[in-house]
Amino acid sequence: MAGFAGRRVWIIGASAGMGEAVARALSAEGARLILSARDEAALRRLAADCGGAEVLPLDLARPETLADAVAYLRAGPPLDALICTAAVYDPAPVAEIDPQQAALMVQINILGTLEVARTCPPLLRDGGQFVLFGSVAGWTGLPGGQPYSATKAAVNNLAETLAAELHPRVDVRLVCPGFVRSRLTEKNTFRMPAIISAEEAATHVLRGLRGRRFLIHFPKRFTLAVALLRILPRGLALRLTRRMG
Template identity: 70%
Template sequence: MAFAGRRIWIIGASAGIGAALARALARQGARLILSARDGDALELLSAECGGAQALPLDLGRPETLATAVAQLALKMQLDAIICTAALYNPSRVAEIDPTQAEAMVRVNLLGMIEVARLCPPLLRDGGQLVLFGSVAGYIGLPGGQPYSATKAAVNNLAETLATELAPRVTVKLVCPGFVQTRLTARNTFTMPAIITAEQAAEAVLRGMQRRRFEIHFPRRFTWAMKLVRVLPYALSLRLLRRLS
């Protein structure tokens, strides 16, 4: 996909990888619709991106997504929809805050399901639906709950959609490793192979121009995690206990 002139909707655009994607796509001449909870941040980013349309919504409130979809359905067909939105507050299982866990499930999983349910009709034939899972969803990591569980579910959801929506819509699953954002700034451990949001955005755009289903990066880290995932549990759980 060449991006010049393409209509692309980014959900979760106000910060992190979403904002980096908006800037990168604007430089390439894409016509953007930008959504997130933070309306003020969206307005600033929209001005920075050559007057992109700001369309605030909150995936934790599904009615706001439905309203946005209804507005867009009256105006245009889209070439791609990219959903990066997620909440992040990992913890050990015994230390989970139930309120925060519920919010993460509502946004990261149920919100993504609503995107999967409502958004594909907005796409032209051959359009792309790009969903952000995570390397954290490959295998249960110590201290990673409930975030890792929601991302494992999103990975599974994208796999399902890749067959259900084919051939009219192309589904892409993005599985980042560690990326420098305000969310990962909460981590208190050394993050291996960490990259910038701008590097992550470049990797996503390259992946959207290729045929592969999964876009994962940085590969020196993600391939190692894929290897752990395919090991017998007797080996993989032993390795993960060392991390714990």
């Protein structure tokens, strides 16, 4: 997408973190936004700062709310882009997993995103962008990352599938951030290398969407190191990840 002025963009997960930062960055460039998340009050505060963006609350844990939103948008003009950043994050070693939190992460991060992928692409114009937020956490198994990392591995895989299935009508993109300051990463008790602000992350996202690459990952000084683990011999990669634990 060459520019965002006048573009109609739906952001799911816009109430906080990277979703909010991306919304503000797109609004500053003149995009016409539709903002969705569970927190309607936060969405309305954001909409007031984004030129009166449209607010469309939904909860990916409740598929009927997504279905209602899709039916509403189907009656309007086609979207230029759909960006889904919504996710739940609660990292833990496998032995310490809270089953209820794990079920919620699967419901939102995997099943909710899958429902977005199943029902939303027809809302896009030909050549429109369908953008999923995965994570470098899904690139390789790291200590303490479960079950969030597993859900993001699923999203990464889903985006690759969609890039094949929806081509050429839909321009599918996958965003894989490293550590980004947010209320989610505040839960981490370990040192987060190369952590960046949500505003810096949004800059990377918009730059990537203007380009042609399927995979948008940042910051490179961190993501390239994680990518190296994927291409090392498995035995060597496992020795390195054990040291991280």
